[in-house]
Amino acid sequence: MSQAHAAEQTLLLGQNQGLVGVITPPLPPADGAPAREDPPFVIILNAGIIHRVGPNRLHVSLARALSADGFPVLRVDLSGLGDSAVREDGSTPLDATLADIREILDTLEATRQVKRVVLMGLCSGADHSVIYASTDPRVAGVALLDPSIPRTTGYYVKHYSGRMLSLRTWKNVAMGRHPLWKLLKKRPTQVAPDVEGGAPADMAAARPAVTLEHPEVRAYLENAYGRALANGAQFLAVLTSDRERQHNYGGQLEDAFPSLDFKGKLLIEYFDRCDHTFTTLASQQRLVGLVRRWMGGAGFI
Amino acid sequence: MTPLYFGERSRRLFGLYTPAHATGGRARGAVLCAPWGAEYLRAHRSMAQLGKWLGEAGVHVLRFDYHGTGDSAGDMGEARIDGWTEDVQTAIDELKDTAGLQRVTLVGLRLGATLAARAAAKRRRDVDGLVLWDPVVSGREHLSELRALHAQTLRTRGLSDGASELLGFPMTEALVRDIEGIDLLNPAPTWPARTLAVVSETREAWRALGAALPPGDGSAVESIDVQPAWLEDRHSGAGAVPVKLLRRVVDWAVT
Numbered sequence: 001m002s003q004a005h006a007a008e009q010t011l012l013l014g015q016n017q018g019l020v021g022v023i024t025p026p027l028p029p030a031d032g033a034p035a036r037e038d039p040p041f042v043i044i045l046n047a048g049i050i051h052r053v054g055p056n057r058l059h060v061s062l063a064r065a066l067s068a069d070g071f072p073v074l075r076v077d078l079s080g081l082g083d084s085a086v087r088e089d090g091s092t093p094l095d096a097t098l099a100d101i102r103e104i105l106d107t108l109e110a111t112r113q114v115k116r117v118v119l120m121g122l123c124s125g126a127d128h129s130v131i132y133a134s135t136d137p138r139v140a141g142v143a144l145l146d147p148s149i150p151r152t153t154g155y156y157v158k159h160y161s162g163r164m165l166s167l168r169t170w171k172n173v174a175m176g177r178h179p180l181w182k183l184l185k186k187r188p189t190q191v192a193p194d195v196e197g198g199a200p201a202d203m204a205a206a207r208p209a210v211t212l213e214h215p216e217v218r219a220y221l222e223n224a225y226g227r228a229l230a231n232g233a234q235f236l237a238v239l240t241s242d243r244e245r246q247h248n249y250g251g252q253l254e255d256a257f258p259s260l261d262f263k264g265k266l267l268i269e270y271f272d273r274c275d276h277t278f279t280t281l282a283s284q285q286r287l288v289g290l291v292r293r294w295m296g297g298a299g300f301i
Numbered sequence: 302m303t304p305l306y307f308g309e310r311s312r313r314l315f316g317l318y319t320p321a322h323a324t325g326g327r328a329r330g331a332v333l334c335a336p337w338g339a340e341y342l343r344a345h346r347s348m349a350q351l352g353k354w355l356g357e358a359g360v361h362v363l364r365f366d367y368h369g370t371g372d373s374a375g376d377m378g379e380a381r382i383d384g385w386t387e388d389v390q391t392a393i394d395e396l397k398d399t400a401g402l403q404r405v406t407l408v409g410l411r412l413g414a415t416l417a418a419r420a421a422a423k424r425r426r427d428v429d430g431l432v433l434w435d436p437v438v439s440g441r442e443h444l445s446e447l448r449a450l451h452a453q454t455l456r457t458r459g460l461s462d463g464a465s466e467l468l469g470f471p472m473t474e475a476l477v478r479d480i481e482g483i484d485l486l487n488p489a490p491t492w493p494a495r496t497l498a499v500v501s502e503t504r505e506a507w508r509a510l511g512a513a514l515p516p517g518d519g520s521a522v523e524s525i526d527v528q529p530a531w532l533e534d535r536h537s538g539a540g541a542v543p544v545k546l547l548r549r550v551v552d553w554a555v556t
Contacts, residue, residue, distance in 0.1 A: 007313065008372065010304035020304050022315070022372050050538045051345050053371050056469030060372070075372075083302065083317055083349055242458060275458040277538060279469045282462075 005064040011078065014103040018085030021076035021104075022052060024063040024113065029070060034235040036070035040140050040300050041108055041117040044075045045101070045129060047145075047277070051082030055122070055277035058284060062120070065288045066295060071118075076104060078128075094131070101132045109138070116140040118300065120291075127186040133225035140233040141298055143291055146276055148221065149239075149247050150212040158248050174191035212246065222257045235266040236289060242275040267294050306374075307365075307395045314388055315372035316365035318399055319352050326361030329468045330405040331355050331554055332392045333364045334413035334420075337380075338447070339468040340531040341370060343540035344410055348394075350542050351408070354551045361400035365392045367416075369526035375470045382416070389420035393427050406430035406495075406554055411531050415485050422491040430495040432550055435529060438506035440483030443479035485515050497553050498522040499546055502530045525549060 004027075011021040012248035028035055044059045046052065053060055062262075076085035078100045087096045099204040101119070108114035117140040119129035126147035133139035163169045172178040210217060228235075239247045251272035254262055269290055274283045308314040331347055352362045367385040369375035376397040391406070396405050400413065404427055409417030412436065414436030437443040451468045455498050465472050492515050500507045500522065511522040526532065527543035534541045 005374070008306070008315075008374070009305065010315070012304070020302075020317075022304075048538055049346070049348075050342060053345075055342065055538050057342075057371070057377075058338075059481065079327060082345070083304070098360060273461070277469070279454060279458070280460055280462050281466045281469075281471060283460075301318075 006067050011074070011076075012082075013107045014079070014100055015087060015089070016085065018079060018087070019100060019104065020078055020083040021051070021065075021074050024067040024073045024075075026070045026072050027068050030068075034195060038115070039071045040118045041112070041114045042066055042071050042073040042118045042120060042295075043101075043104060044073065044078075044083045045119065045121035045125035049081060052077045056279060056284060057277055058122075058287070061284060061288055062291060065292055069292055069296060070301075071295060074108070090178070094128075097128050098132055098135065101128070102136065105136065105138055111154055114138075116300075118143065118295070120145075122146060127159065130221075130228055131224045133231065133233045134224040137231040138195050138233065139228065139233050141236070141295075142228065143236040143238075143294065145238045145287070146240055146243050146247075147237060147253075148212050149252050149296040150218045150221065151246065154255050155248055155252055159244070162248075187227045209282055218256070220272045221233060222259065225257055226260050229260060229262065233265070234266075234294075234300075235262065236291065236294040237266065238271060239268070240271045240274040240278075240283075244267070267298070302352075308388070308391045311386070312368050312384075312391075313374040313390060314365050314368065316363050316392065316395065317352065319356035319362040319364075319397075320400070321359045321361045322357050326359050326555070328361070328400065328402055329359065329555065330361040330396050330400050330402040332363060332389065332396055332405055332407050332417075333360065334392075334407060334409035334417040335364070335371070336411035336413050336531055337367065337370055337385075338470045339450075339533075340411050341366075342538065343533055344530045346539055347424045347542045347547065348410065350544075350549045351550060353450070354547060358398065358551050358555045360406075360551075360554055361396060361397070361402065363392055363396040365395075377476075378473055380473070380476050382419075382476070382483070386416050386423070389416050390424055391437055393420065393424055394477070397427065403427075404429040406432065408432040408434065408550060408554070409436065410434040410484075412443065414511060415440075416484055418485060418490055418492070421493050425491065425493070430494050430554065431493045431497070432553065433496065433498040433510070434546070434550065435483060435500055435502070435508070435531065436498065436507075437483060438485040438510065440480040442506065443514075444477065444480050461462050486510070490495060492520070494520075496520045497550070499549060499553075501527045501546060523549065 006025045006027050009023045011023055013019045017068045063075055066073050079096050080086040120143040121129045122145035126144035129142040133142050237253050250268050278284045278287055303318045305316050306313045314434045335348055336344055352364050355362045366373040367388045369377050369380040406415035407421055414433040421431050494512050498510050514520040525546045527539040527546045530543050
């Protein structure tokens with residue numbers, strides 16, 4: 001069951017050496033073939049607030065599999081996460097993340113002559129990967145696991161057609177439990193509370209929710225993806241069915257940003273019956289296999 | 302804080318050493334023994350915070366991952382309870398050597414508490430204190446809880462699993478047998494002179510623990526009403542950080 005892997009190394013990076021990372025060096029090819037020449041360095045970012053090991057130790061599995069394929073991999077805690085120190089420069093969370101990643105790349109370039117990297121992450125790690133890639137041409141690729149994608153017409157068609165065919169939906173309608181009834185019963189005053197005279201809770205309720213479909217958010221993401229593409233990045237996107245409230249089909253990324261031409265630069269797979277953190281071993285193995293295929297075939301040689 | 306790998310080449314363990322802040326008191330050390338599997342991931346923030354506060358209180362601290370877990374070498378297919386107990390002993394030696402200590406305190410959470418108790422019994426000269434934080438008293442009960450949580454997770458997320466996995470981690474039959482064989486109170490353990498059991502829930506097994514601890518001022522079972530560090534908090538994948546409980550452990554460790 002156990003597989004040999006390269007001896008991992010610890011590393012401190014970033015401002016004041018406050019970021020804790022673990023490097024899995026590339027293993028030499030098992031068949032005696034020459035090692036990859038100048039492979040990109042893979043950097044796996046935090047998934048939410050989980051430390052660098054990743055949910056279900058997924059980042060370790062990915063790192064060791066990619067190391068066996070000849071890629072060096074860094075798993076790192078960004079500032080304020082896992083074992084890394086909080087930045088002391090007063091940056092906002094996103095600015096701090098982007099500054100951390102730039103410092104990590106600068107350190108790898110200065111100490112290991114790394115010219116190209118692949119950023120990889122789940123959830124917030126996916127969003128951070130693509131947003132950073134839009135700012136730095138050293139990012140040759142991004143592997144995005146459940147990134148934030150605005151909902152599209154195709155999403156709603158699939159979502160509501162699925163609901164219409166669901167026996168549970170009709171049972172809820174018949175029993176008066178469906179949210180539709182709640183909506184119909186709402187009085188006008190409840191729909192539009194008086195914000196000025198209201199308590200703080202009322203004000204929060206009246207504030208329009210900022211969703212990924214908000215024009216500014218959509219434009220921000222489209223700009224990030226567009227700039228990352230223009231910088232020459234390759235894309236892998238994995239969408240899990242667990243995030244059905246946000247995405248529900250493989251083509252949603254391209255449909256969400258129709259002005260962008262991903263042709264030949266994007267591999268996207270939809271994992272049905274798979275949760276956001278890849279809990280089952282079968283989904284972990286499928287993901288690791290997919291990432292290996294993408295890394296081997298995306299021109300990172 | 303210094304991240305490092307230590308131990309034998311065939312069993313390299315990842316650790317984080319936090320040197321003690323100078324307090325003028327006598328040199329002290331603590332090895333923190335984490336839970337395993339999903340509980341390990343959830344409790345990581347609490348273990349990191351505890352390490353930081355112990356360091357600030359003048360205690361040299363080594364946190365580490367057992368073989369096949371976290372950042373350590375190996376995978377779960379190789380995990381055995383005896384091996385993990387030996388890892389605790391390797392960590393004791395590492396901290397004693399790094400910080401120049403004669404003895405250390407072991408602080409263990411969940412299965413980590415059980416492993417710490419086993420290691421303390423084997424290394425009586427090296428361990429002067431033990432903290433059992435929400436310890437696993439019965440291995441069977443522990444596995445039964447994890448299996449129930451696993452089944453619930455699969456059900457609510459519409460998933461189906463393979464035969465040998467538990468909450469995202471592979472399980473070998475050997476490890477299942479090892480854990481099923483755990484009974485912290487039987488045979489009666491050899492506790493260090495100072496043993497604190499600190500618990501965040503009310504359980505029959507933890508009440509029984511009180512009667513088993515050594516008599517004296519330094520030992521007690523204390524119940525502190527906080528959210529358990531090893532349970533997931535609001536779908537974040539991580540647990541809450543029980544500040545009150547951590548503060549109590551720090552106070553006890555430096556008393």
